[in-house]
Amino acid sequence: MTTTGEAHDADEAHDAGDTRGHHAAPPSTIERRVAAIESLLVEKGLITSDTVDAVVAAYEHDIGPRNGARVVARAWLDDDYRRRLLADGTAAIGELGYGGAEGEHLVVVENTPEVHNLVVCTLCSCYPWPVLGLPPRWYKSFAYRARAVREPRSVMAELGTTVPDDVAVRVWDSSAEVRYMVLPLRPPGTEGMGQDELAGLVTRDHMIGVVR
């Protein structure tokens, strides 16, 4: 699990060339477009700049994959919670105080020794914000969106995870109203750990499923 960050970075270095090259030239244009929208909405009294500041700060600081990691740790420790989580993700996640935009229909899919789950959004980049925050760049890339459904094992292998042949891979496309999150397998050797310690083991990539 330590190598995937590097694998993503390698992948992103490629993307980043494109992306930065692409918006290195017109950044002032895009900044002007954004500023024009803000002026308009503020002028019409529809929003305030303070509201925008608060939303941005929340997603930069408070809403992120730590929320999902707490959900996973709780499910590992509490079998009743785990069952509720798999039966009704939105309600069980709401028990821990997480919910809101893009979290209305959360479905949690469980990895088992026989099955590995992988989440993608092929049409845009739907993502369970309340539990994972905003999506990483590679999740939004055309390459990931296009290839995750077609060749999930290859995509995962490139990101540093090889799924054994006797483990089935299921791909969940979040393009409908539903947002998926993966409940990873609890690692061996963690029997004595408490909820916070367990949560510290869980990364965003486990909950997207690009890491097993």
Place this chain on the structure above:
Amino acid sequence: MTAPARPPTDLPADVPRRNGELVFEAPWEGRAFGLAAAYVDASGAGWGAFRDRLIAAVADLPDGTSYYEAWVTALERLLAEVGLAPPGAG
């Protein structure tokens, strides 16, 4: 899930970890996101209408375009449809 490669206690569970990545790569990206979220909330129309335009914008813009540029395009189109076109939008 594989066993942790290093002791897990070196990171408190409360630290918002984003695998070393920035949530927004430039200030305008955060602004674009925040504007869309604030507008969707204020309009009371829900995310569905915005999401439809985002899907269309992602499909329209060339591969390699910043994801949040698609947000800006989607929001401009949504606003134009309700008669709120910012100057210079296109």
